[in-house]
Amino acid sequence: MLALAPAAAMAAPTLDPTPYTPPSAPGHIAGGPDGNVWFTLAGMAGEKEYAKITPAGDITPFDTPTTDNLDLVDVTSAPNNRVWFSYVNGVLEVDAATGTGVEHPIAGLTGAKGITVDASGNLWVVATGKVVKIDSAGVKLDEFTLGLDPGTPLDGRDIVRGGDDRIYVADFGNKAVQAFSPADPNGSRETISVGTDSPQEVASSPDQVAVTIPSNVIGRISNAGVFSPTTATLTDPTGIVFGVDQAFWAAEFPVNKVGRLSADGTHTQPITLPAGTGPRYIASATDGTLFVTGETDGKIHRITGVEPPPQPTDTGNTGNTGNTGDPGNTGDPGNTGNTTTPDTVAPALSALKADLKTRRLTVTLSEPAALTVYFDKKIRRGGKNVWKRVRGPIQKQGKAGLNRVAFKKFKKGNYRARVFAADAAGNKTAKPKIVGFKVK
Numbered sequence: 001m002l003a004l005a006p007a008a009a010m011a012a013p014t015l016d017p018t019p020y021t022p023p024s025a026p027g028h029i030a031g032g033p034d035g036n037v038w039f040t041l042a043g044m045a046g047e048k049e050y051a052k053i054t055p056a057g058d059i060t061p062f063d064t065p066t067t068d069n070l071d072l073v074d075v076t077s078a079p080n081n082r083v084w085f086s087y088v089n090g091v092l093e094v095d096a097a098t099g100t101g102v103e104h105p106i107a108g109l110t111g112a113k114g115i116t117v118d119a120s121g122n123l124w125v126v127a128t129g130k131v132v133k134i135d136s137a138g139v140k141l142d143e144f145t146l147g148l149d150p151g152t153p154l155d156g157r158d159i160v161r162g163g164d165d166r167i168y169v170a171d172f173g174n175k176a177v178q179a180f181s182p183a184d185p186n187g188s189r190e191t192i193s194v195g196t197d198s199p200q201e202v203a204s205s206p207d208q209v210a211v212t213i214p215s216n217v218i219g220r221i222s223n224a225g226v227f228s229p230t231t232a233t234l235t236d237p238t239g240i241v242f243g244v245d246q247a248f249w250a251a252e253f254p255v256n257k258v259g260r261l262s263a264d265g266t267h268t269q270p271i272t273l274p275a276g277t278g279p280r281y282i283a284s285a286t287d288g289t290l291f292v293t294g295e296t297d298g299k300i301h302r303i304t305g306v307e308p309p310p311q312p313t314d315t316g317n318t319g320n321t322g323n324t325g326d327p328g329n330t331g332d333p334g335n336t337g338n339t340t341t342p343d344t345v346a347p348a349l350s351a352l353k354a355d356l357k358t359r360r361l362t363v364t365l366s367e368p369a370a371l372t373v374y375f376d377k378k379i380r381r382g383g384k385n386v387w388k389r390v391r392g393p394i395q396k397q398g399k400a401g402l403n404r405v406a407f408k409k410f411k412k413g414n415y416r417a418r419v420f421a422a423d424a425a426g427n428k429t430a431k432p433k434i435v436g437f438k439v440k
């Protein structure tokens with residue numbers, strides 16, 4: 001008989017016993033497009049203002065290009081290998097390959113806080129009483145109050161793009177999360193109450209958004225807008241991130257712990273930080289390594305061993321145990337099972353095609369794998385042709401053989417689709433499969 005057994009147990013997430021010391025106190029932190037994690041620094045005059053840390057723990061600090069002691073607030077990853085920081089009255093664009101930045105002053109960006117990127121590559125920044133929309137060149141496009149009454153203005157803190165491509169804002173003053181479509185912020189706004197206390201930070205997975213609330217609650221909001229709270233006693237969570245293990249991880253300040261919230265709302269505390277850490281913000285590198293900033297100790301703490309969920313493995317044919325009725329015949333012990341070789345081979349992608357009539361991508365997979373698709377448009381910038389991401393990530397579970405991924409109609413221009421794949425063992429394609437197409 002063919003038997004399925006659980007895969008070998010994953011290594012438990014482990015705290016690196018030696019914390020890392022940046023040049024000055026770390027602030028907000030986020031995974032970057034280069035596989036590293038980027039964070040703000042509380043730089044004084046003449047000091048560095050932001051830095052990156054590799055999954056191995058190597059820190060490189062950087063200066064802002066023009067303004068000394070530019071007070072950076074929040075950070076997010078963006079297309080074209082860019083990292084963006086918000087600051088009062090502006091945004092800083094950083095090339096992740098070099099670490100060099102360009103300051104973009106933005107009129108009306110008072111009280112700047114959270115920053116995120118929508119599916120079209122535009123930036124959204126929380127400001128006093130509004131959110132501000134900025135294009136990928138650092139030019140202000142518009143601002144929105146989200147249709148709130150004058151007596152109850154938006155009091156936004158953090159902001160994130162959800163798995164449904166809506167933008168979610170933690171509205172601290174109104175004890176709610178505001179969700180809206182980037183195409184029509186005021187007209188599509190949905191106010192989602194989160195109880196009697198005020199939300200601080202938000203993070204997204206493909207099908208829900210997690211929100212931290214200082215009254216010891218971590219909530220989950222489904223794409224349908226349903227809020228489900230989980231009580232996490234005496235934790236006062238702030239920073240939160242979605243990990244490669246398909247769970248949310250939160251920095252829990254007063255208890256010096258890192259909490260884990262599963263997709264069904266189960267809360268545990270796998271990691272205990274040293275006394276006096278004061279964990280405030282948290283981010284994940286591409287390989288799953290977590291980094292937590294210590295507000296009290298001014299250090300960065302690294303957590304390894306966060307891995308994708310295990311998959312069942314085939315133990316083979318357990319064989320025929322023989323005829324027990326004949327005591328003289330002990331029976332055929334059969335085949336005790338096939339030796340399982342760890343899967344270390346990434347899925348192969350082939351035969352990628354784009355059909356503009358049916359608006360379907362077709363791609364062949366060598367094995368079942370999760371597909372991630374990005375669409376880029378060719379644009380002119382600085383006298384050069386560059387690719388700008390306009391849609392994605394679009395995610396779909398693929399099967400071995402032919403797969404189809406639907407896409408919406410595009411405007412006139414030259415485009416390309418980039419397809420990545422990751423199998424159940426965590427093996428990922430090193431480079432995407434790419435197909436170009438032209439819309440007339």
